[in-house]
Amino acid sequence: MAALALGDIVALELLYDRYSTLVFSVSLRVLRDPQLAEDVVQEVFLRLWRQPISYDPTRGRFISWLMSVTRNRSLDELRRVTRRMRSEDVEDDEPGHEIAAVGHLDDPQAELMVAEARAAVRAAMTRLPPAQRRVIELAYFGGLTHVEIAERTGDPLGTVKTRVRLGMRKLRESLAEYSSWETDRGFR
Numbered sequence: 001m002a003a004l005a006l007g008d009i010v011a012l013e014l015l016y017d018r019y020s021t022l023v024f025s026v027s028l029r030v031l032r033d034p035q036l037a038e039d040v041v042q043e044v045f046l047r048l049w050r051q052p053i054s055y056d057p058t059r060g061r062f063i064s065w066l067m068s069v070t071r072n073r074s075l076d077e078l079r080r081v082t083r084r085m086r087s088e089d090v091e092d093d094e095p096g097h098e099i100a101a102v103g104h105l106d107d108p109q110a111e112l113m114v115a116e117a118r119a120a121v122r123a124a125m126t127r128l129p130p131a132q133r134r135v136i137e138l139a140y141f142g143g144l145t146h147v148e149i150a151e152r153t154g155d156p157l158g159t160v161k162t163r164v165r166l167g168m169r170k171l172r173e174s175l176a177e178y179s180s181w182e183t184d185r186g187f188r
Helices: 009-031 034-050 062-087 108-126 130-141 146-153 157-174 176-184
Strands: none
Touching: 009 034, 009 062, 009 108, 009 130, 034 062, 108 130, 108 157, 130 146, 130 157, 146 157, 157 176
C-alpha cells in the first residue's frame, strides 16, 4: 500500500493478482450476479488506485479493510439495483437463488488461499450459536442492515446489534489461528 500511495502501478497489479478473486467471491455472495460482482471488483481496485491513503494500517489488517470495502460497495450496488427494480415494479419470482461458482483461477497458490480462507470461515461460522450465525449471514451475505434484520427476525434492534458484535468477536477469535497462518505465508 505504501508503494501504491507513491503511484506504483506494479503495486496495484500485485494487489489485484493476489486479492481480485477474493473480492469477486465476496461481491458475488452479496450480489448473486457475476457481472455486477465484476463491476464491484473494478470499482474496489479503482478506489485503491485513486485513494490509497484511505487504508489506515493502525486500524487493522489490509485484508479486513479490503473485505469491508468490498462488502460495503456490494451492498451499495445491491441497494441501487433493488431500488431500480422497485421503481420498475419488477418482481423476482424465482425461488432460492444459487450462487454461481467462482471460475477456476490461473494461480494455484491464490486458488488454495481462497479455498482455505473459505473453509476457515465456514468452520468458524459453524461454531457460532445459531442466533449469532443467522444475523451475521443476513448482514454479511444477505446484505441486510441491522434494522432489516430486526424486522425479518422479529428481534429488537439492540439484540440484533449485540448478536452481530458478539458473533464477529467470536469469528475474529476463531480465525486468529488462520490469520497467523496466512501472515506466516505472506498473504497479509
